Amino acid sequence: MSSPKPAYDVILVGGGSAGCVLASRLTENAEVRVLLLEAGSARLPESVAHPPAWPSLVASEAAWGDSTVVQRASGAPVPLPRGRGLGGSSAINAMVFARGHRTSYDSWSAHGARGWTFDDLLPYFQRTETAVSGAPGRGTGGPLTVGPAQQPNEVLTACLDAAVEAGHRRAFDISGGLEEGFAPVDLNIVGGRRQSAADAYLAPALGRPNLDVVTGATAHRLLFEGRRCVGVEYGAGGRTHTAAAGREVVLTAGSIGSALILQRSGIGSEDDLRQAGVDVRHALPGVGRNLHDHPRANLVHQTRQPVPAASHNHGEILGLLRSTPAADGPDVQLIFIDIPLPNPVAPVRNGFTIGVSPMRPASRGSLRISSADPYAAPVIDPRYFTEEEDLRAVLSGIAAAREIARSPALAGWGIEEVAPGPAAADETSIADYARRYFGSYCHPVGTCMMGDDEVSVVDSALRVHGLDGLRVADASVIPAIPSNNTNATVYAIAERAADLLARS
Incomplete structure (x- = not known):
């Protein structure tokens, strides 16, 4: 048989x-x-199905x-x-x-x-x-x-303008794989719902x-x-x-x-x-x-001007840049996030976050x-972060993020960096913050x-x-x-x- x-x-x-x-x-x-x-x-x-609710999931x-x-x-x-x-x-x-x-x-x-x-x-x-x-x-x-948010949060568009003012390239299609710079990123959101x-x-x-x-x-x-x-x-x-x-x-x-x-x-x-x-x-x-x-360190800012409530996924704009001119491609990502993420320094009720991640980690x-x-x-x-080059990439990204936050396009928001905060002014203290308080980018x-x-x-x-x-x-x-x-x-x-x- x-x-x-x-x-x-x-x-x-x-x-x-x-x-x-x-x-x-x-x-x-x-x-x-x-x-x-x-x-x-x-x-x-x-x-x-509700895009802004994803952190609770x-x-x-x-x-x-x-x-x-x-x-x-x-x-x-x-x-x-x-x-x-x-x-x-x-x-x-x-x-x-x-x-x-x-x-x-x-x-x-x-x-x-x-x-x-x-x-x-x-x-x-x-x-x-x-x-x-x-x-x-x-x-x-x-x-x-897939496509970018049709109406990005106003604080995030201000961050994008600030990145361009800081000398970074304004990309056309940052999602396509051919460009460096900053732009709205494509999202899996259709008709206001997750896809x-x-x-x-x-x-x-x-x-x-x-x-x-x-x-x-x-x-x-x-x-x-x-x-x-x-x-x-x-x-x-x-x-x-x-x-x-x-x-x-x-x-x-x-x-x-x-x-x-x-x-x-x-x-x-x-x-x-x-x-x-x-x-x-x-x-x-x-x-x-x-x-x-990808580990990610977060720079959390509070603002005097109220940040509008999120309509999309919170992180609608990102940038790809090189940690050093010698890098053979972009190896750092900055993502602008329209909520102040929890942080180890102080709670923030109104503000935004710049996430910094080494995109090609050696660890x-x-x-x-x-x-x-x-x-x-x-x-x-x-x-x-067991390989030093990953930390070096994050430090480069944090420096770029701080320069963006100081740009005129964000001045009207009344920004103050809460975490790591102004006390983290030298490389040693910034590196200590990144190592201690990073999270997984999942x-x-x-x-x-x-x-x-x-x-x-x-x-x-x-x-x-x-x-x-x-x-x-x-x-x-x-x-x-x-x-x-x-x-x-x-x-x-x-x-x-x-x-x-x-x-x-």
């Missing part, structure tokens, strides 16, 4: 940005049967509630929000949609990732979007409708008979026959289930989730697995390594499971790095080294973080993964 035919051709593990893209694209072929598993819910808080059921271990730089753990539910982090993020400057993709080949330059990704960036700007090189027929990956990609596909979506489904481990991945074991509704894949399993659970699933399945560093009590199925030392993220950390229990919290250690990448060397996890076709029927297609495969809020890059990776799977 022949074995029963697997119920699915492809199983996707993770219903965030990448999982929603792949579920939609793969099921355009009616002959391909797809199962999408998501640990979170299909029903998210109503505030998900990181403490809601739409987020995992992760924190790092104590960081050497700050002496404290750092919250690391990531989405839980259909749409993943695209349902709780700040809705910035930018590709990052093309130069920040040049190093992706350093570990052997071939065919992943900015130009290689450009058709997939274009496939994701309908860009209202009409700028050259932008997409015109994609599921995501997540679930809204743009998954919802139109839900009626297809060849797509099943199971929420509240925590992936326990991958199932194998020899070296071939043939399915997934997962928990849902208080029971353990298995699902079989005839072609492939694709991990789309993000930089934290995908690496953890591999480790729970016995794939990873032998030391990490044994420490967690997991038998080694396939030694792959790069799993969980190369974790890095690298790690991620590992704490036990074989799929519901146990992971051990996350990005090792922020862009973790790299834990299943793409390449062909001993520390990479997937090859240039996103296949896990040494195994069959298993790929990873999310932010975890990024070898080096680009100079952007990373969601647009994840969409493009997933669009390309759909092509790779269609050809396999």
